[in-house]
Amino acid sequence: MDIQIQRKDPVRCLIPKTTMEGMRVPGLLYADGKILSEVRDDPVLQQVINVACLPGITGFSFAMPDMHWGYGFPIGGVAAFSSEGGVVSPGGVGYDISCGVRLHISRLAEEAVRPVLPSLLDALFVAIPCGVGSEGLTMQKGSRLDAVLEGGAGWAVRNGFGEKSDLERIEHAGCLEGADPVEVSGRAKERGQGQLGSLGSGNHFLEIQRVEEIFDRSLASSFGLEAGRVTVMIHCGSRGLGHQVCDDFLRTLSRSVTRLGIRIPDRQLVCAPLDSAEGKAYLGAMQAAANFAMANRQAIGSRVREVFSRFFPGEPLHLLYDVSHNLALVEKHFYDGKEGLFCVHRKGATRALPPGHPSLPPVYSKTGQPVIIPGSMGTASYVLAGAAGAAECFFSTCHGAGRVKSRSAALKALNAKEVSASLEQKGILVRAGDLRTLGEEAPEAYKDVDLVVDVVERAGLSRKVARLAPIAVIKG
């Protein structure tokens, strides 16, 4: 199908509702000319159109500038479904439920860390389980695993992982209250029981960074960011447990759509009405998996602090924020002139609340929510802040750089050893749980994160606060 795209302004493009029969809303792409040219022939545009066909979708089927081909929903996709007649779809959350990122901030200057960086990185590599099939820091079975699924990061803190003050710096205070462990299958629990406190593999990582550039001095100061200081970023999710929850409900809901007569253009878009038993069951299981993910990141963050304290006794490693980029949340929004409840699906997209938003934790009520945007391991990551302009997309923004090159193409261009050598030439040390992943995750496989972030700032979705450059990376 030839997809006609109408440019609305330098960073917004429209896919008209008339593009395909069944579309209920238009598609809205956040993209400048370069980003649009990169995705012009990609299946991601058809996925934006397919999502626009789902019942109850409101406004637009959105795609952030880091968009790329996902399963059913595009990666970088945002879609809000009205609580009246709308649906929830596991494909709109993805397999790695509550995959997300957190940033810890130190007072240490890069110069203080550099001399011990190789041994610090080795110590972290030993302390933090990572790579294919990695087992976690703690085994939790039966009712103890249910307590994790109900308690999220709060469970982690109560069990010795981190500090109570961390919780106010985690989205939803580290726990989604609608979580229902009963809806999480025994198979999902079996996959997750030994994985709590592990990075896993794929694009997950732990990175030591330096604050390279400050864009907004006032916000950076409020966030505790100072040029030259060292930070630690952790990117991971709900491991096998989340994947199994998604797989279980894709199968369950594929029967529901047939029974309920819901027409979907792609079977990965199976869904259920928000007020149906199946829809509520998925939301309960998804929230439980999200709690597992938040507990997972909290446990890893706590272990990172322990390792840092061995090298730099007494130096704190404060948590700036922990935020998910794969979730469906029922939220109150004022949209198109009226207030309502919407199930906002963000798949490879981050919630970004502006200053004064009632859902912000008190510590960020004046600044807006910190948004953590991981880049590729050879380039940079960003700290953004939520901005009022994001109201048009249900307070959402991008989640990372987004891939442009396939894993096999990346491996053809550079093997793991070459990637490692190239990074070390730039002063970036690397350890990897799986060498093959290192080659596949080469910086060249990703979009230009600077461009992605530039687009969301120009669109008014978020504000640039600081740019972070990697100095050491552990790849899962």
Add this chain to the structure above:
Amino acid sequence: MPWRKLDHPADVRIEVEAETLEDLFRECADAFYSVSLGTWSAEHSIGHSPGVFSLQGSGDDLAGLLVTWMNELLFELETSRRVFVPLEVRIDEGLNLLAIGEWVLTPAAGGRVKAVTYGGLSFDLGPPLRLEVIMDV
């Protein structure tokens, strides 16, 4: 051509071809383990035993049954470190599957595939039978 990788920006997309349905299921298993475990082969096993694998009414159609089959192999690999080598596969009209083969215990704790997905799933009855499927890694 039993199976090959196709282009995909983030994950692993494969195309599998076979003359018979039974061969297609065997090829899917082979593709899954190759992607998941890389250079692993049965020679690296730390134990093996005869085994039977059955799926009762697990798929809405043949493509769904294939995805279910691969996800079941994934589950066993991740939770029990077991590879199932299918020697004979039987599928009846009710989409019930019975596979007879061998369980092989691997030293690897799980593999790199995290899910076999319905995204981009296509199935052509051929001949030859042809499946396209994407694995999340």
